[in-house]
Amino acid sequence: GGQWQRALALFSAIPRHGLAPDVISFSAAISACEKGGQWRHALALLRAMPRDRLAPNVVSFSAAISACEKGGHWQRALALFCAMPRHRLAPNDISFCAAIGACERGGQWQLIVELFCSMLRRRVAPEVVDFNSAISACEKCGRWQSVPEVFCAMPLCCHTRDAVSLSAAVGTHAGRPASGDTFSRHSAL
Incomplete structure (x- = not known):
């Protein structure tokens, strides 16, 4: 159950090695939080991306939507899904599946x-x-x-x-x- 914590620790260590996190590392960290049932951490990471001058991609959003779905927060999941076009992102099968799952739970x-x-x-x-x-x-x-x-x-x-x-x-x-x-x-x- 602590895999998400390890993933976040590795993610947090990126700057200490003189590197900057990128969209892939953010998405991987969001996905780890989703798998660990940590929807709040997933959302915090998604919101932190623009502060680091990074644009979330479909993978980032889909993982955050799925994290909210698994956390029982269908409204947050749907809000993220609906925000994708504002970020010039077209939902894919994973985004839709997570949004549908969230609505089903709700x-x-x-x-x-x-x-x-x-x-x-x-x-x-x-x-x-x-x-x-x-x-x-x-x-x-x-x-x-x-x-x-x-x-x-x-x-x-x-x-x-x-x-x-x-x-x-x-x-x-x-x-x-x-x-x-x-x-x-x-x-x-």
């Missing part, structure tokens, strides 16, 4: 659907966990009619549906009107 189902749709619009390839979160979110925010489209997009993104995908998709249609059997028409199981 029970923000509508935001998950919005993030997932944004991910597809930007042509960022979702991971299986993103699809599963989106399917679950569709059910929880009353958009169960969207499940077949989400479910059927999985193979298009080179993902195999897993047991979670199948049970989530089937579960969203339990007790719903048949409406021409939309689900079976959309998915060739």
Whole structure:
């Protein structure tokens, strides 16, 4: 559990060796804090980058978003995600996955659907966990009619549906009107 402390100690030692921290060393330190569940340290490092005349990159932001997500701070994670364009950064699959995970932990189902749709619009390839979160979110925010489209997009993104995908998709249609059997028409199981 003390790996993050070691990483921060090494990071802090960089100036003592006559070197200046760079974006890579900051990102590595933020990532170590994320893995150690130290979201406050991760945010402090992200905020310190401009003071050292360094611009955070997608890796820096993604690690900080993930740190907030793991710390149960979905609003902070989402705020960081939304700040990326102001820094001229386009979120990648890891950024989206961390933001979706944060919203899932916070029970923000509508935001998950919005993030997932944004991910597809930007042509960022979702991971299986993103699809599963989106399917679950569709059910929880009353958009169960969207499940077949989400479910059927999985193979298009080179993902195999897993047991979670199948049970989530089937579960969203339990007790719903048949409406021409939309689900079976959309998915060739």
